[in-house]
Amino acid sequence: MSFIGYKDTIGEGDLVLAFLGRDAIKPIVINKEETLNTRFGSFPHAQMIGLKYGTQMASIKGYGFIHLLQPSAELWTLSLPHRTQIVYTPDSSYITQRLGITAGSRVIEAGTGSASFSHALARTVSAEGHLFTYEFHEPRFLEAKKEFEEHGLLGTPVTINHRDVCKDGFEISNYDGDVKATSVFLDLPAPWEAIAHLSQVISQDEKVGICCFSPCIEQVSKTLDALKEYGWTSVQMVEIQARRWEARQQMVRQVDDAVLRLKDVKRRKLEGIERKRRFYAEHGQPRDEDSEQEVEKRKELEKEETKVDRTEFNPFGRGLRIKDGDEAFNWIKVSKTEAEVKSHTSYLTFAFKQATPSSTT
Amino acid sequence: MTFIKRQTTVQYHQFCLIRLPSEGIKIVEIRPQGIVKLGKFGTFAVDQIVGFPYGQSFEILDDNNVRPIQGSLVELEDDEQDDSLKEKIQYLRQLDVESSETNRDLVDIGNATQELTQEEIETLKKTSNGANIGEAIIDKLIKSHVNFSQKTKHSQEKYLRRKQQKFLRRFTVDLLGPSQLLQYFLEKDPTKVLDMSEESMGLLLSLANVQPGGRYLVIDETGGVIVNALLDRMRGSGELLVVHENEHPNHSALKYSNFEPSVIDRMVKTINLLQFFEPEDERVQWNDLSQQEIEEMKSSKKAHYYRRRDNAIQINDAIDNAVKGDFDALIIVSTLYTPTLVKKMIAKVGGSRPIVVYSQYKEPLVETQVESMQNLELLAPTLHETRCRPYQTIIGRLHPLMTMKGGGGYLFHAIRVFPLQEGVQAVGRGIKKRKIDDQQSVDS
Structure with a gap:
């Protein structure tokens, strides 16, 4: 399995994530007959076999390169084919943590969508736990199922169902045994319709947590009504606000240097004026009867004699190509958020259900 | 099987979390015949709550007795169901x-x-x-x-x-999981856990791809709160090599862990920075004495001999482990200067494996990211911040809470890679750069 467990060396049939850039991660299945063609060149699969995961590989022509990475749920989230809006790592990691999902947990997820969170959940519940995921849109269900199969997750620990849980509930036939879910994640347009069906499939012996993931506040409102109606308590809605920061270096440009530079500019300007004055005193004003040749010659001479030398004083390296961090200058390390931040993903409504009293005696 | 299932009911010899109506929390050890004092909320005998599922609420009666109750401790204004x-x-x-x-x-x-x-x-x-x-x-x-x-x-x-909240004599018993242990310290002494929020902890565990069976290299300055969170996701299989900067590690928070000491001893190996970076000088020279020599020793001396022997074996094992390298993740939660720390530790991380560094301040991680951009062994260095914004969750009166906890920390993440050989690399980079520039000029 590529998402659960670890591997050191690339082999035939492995799923490899070819890292071309942050926004260009290409999943490939190693087949020694095939070649990966990218804008950075061509990379024959046959040459990848036997390399260590993490290796930087040069294209056959020697220019351009890619990195060959082992798939993880978090990298998959960045590379997967989008079928729907996906749950990103800051949300999925918090939901996992707050619901206390761990190895051995039994989790319900509806709907599967692009299966981004499914992969992270499968990794965390591991072979000891189980993920029951439901998708009502048939093409998406088929694609997700194929994906789980190719990724070695189908069966253990993932069971996927094509079903509208809002109408038909969560009870399934393609799994041997009771669902007995210990955590529930609902990413549905109308989670309140699904909440009614949960009591048959959640564990009665232990505290069960739920998270409903909805982008609109109106959905949250209806969800709260349903949670209350079906006996869920400790209800709290939160929002995850995540950002990525970009580090840079900024040159320390001292104000005193800026003043000194202005003085330097002024000095040189005066020097130029003085030279001009001297030139005109010596050569007089140009005369109308001068030939074109003489005008040209005088121009050259004026340029030559009034020229002010380039200044040695250039505290900020103007006009030079300065690399960030150049040791001839002082720098501070600074940061700013990305140009575009995800300012809203969804509201996360959490609630819990106590074990039923009958099972406690 | 090494798999250890998470407990779902209150059992003897475990630590659990007691939630009070005042929203205060308390850690309690479930000792036979123990009495728990909750101040003005009363006292109760722990035997009375053993066997109940976590999440159960109780009302305190007379003579240290309790009565299980349904619902939560204090009702939200709108919970008309309860x-x-x-x-x-x-x-x-x-x-x-x-x-x-x-x-x-x-x-x-x-x-x-x-x-x-x-x-x-x-x-x-x-x-x-x-x-x-x-x-x-x-x-x-x-x-x-x-x-x-x-x-x-x-x-x-x-x-x-x-x-x-002030007067009702009720409490809820909850699992003392990693989030709860973190919450306990956040309220008691946030500096102990370097002000890490629950959302930062969750993101750390996901970015580090923590799972059963992994071998992780860890620096944990939270007294073991992070080590406990890792153990919780590994549930019995895998190994942690914890590198620390003192002669002995500080794992004071691990006493609250619900893993038995034998499990912790099996999974958590410790090594100090000196042993880690200079393994060959720090290996303990040890020769077993013969059976006869041991038998001739006085009992106190014999105990001393075995202690020293265990110690030597433990240190040498940890050193072997460090030398072996190829860890499945490097997880750093420390106040050491991270740009140099990360640089010195990269070599021990396996290919394509994550490096995750937590700091309560952004600046050290900004420096780490700037340094990493020059480092060809680190791919896609990224600086993350995540904040959970809680809402007043009452139907018809939903709005973000007027105040929330500040802080929470930052996470640096990168992937360990193996760069091309020097010569090839220079050519590769040069041409690639031109190529990208060309591409961009075409694009724009």
């Missing part, structure tokens, strides 16, 4: 209090609104019996509240809820 809210509404009815449409007539006269004095409350506490103290006091408080009928229904309920 029995105790029904009770509460009945209170208001039976007290025959009125409420106002608006707070127009409510005049703030401070403490004078309450005619019941502190002394009278203290007397009530002494004279009323057991479980009903709280309700009796709340009852009296409302009757003696001069302006109560001038309050709106919403504010009456809010008042009642506040008083319930």
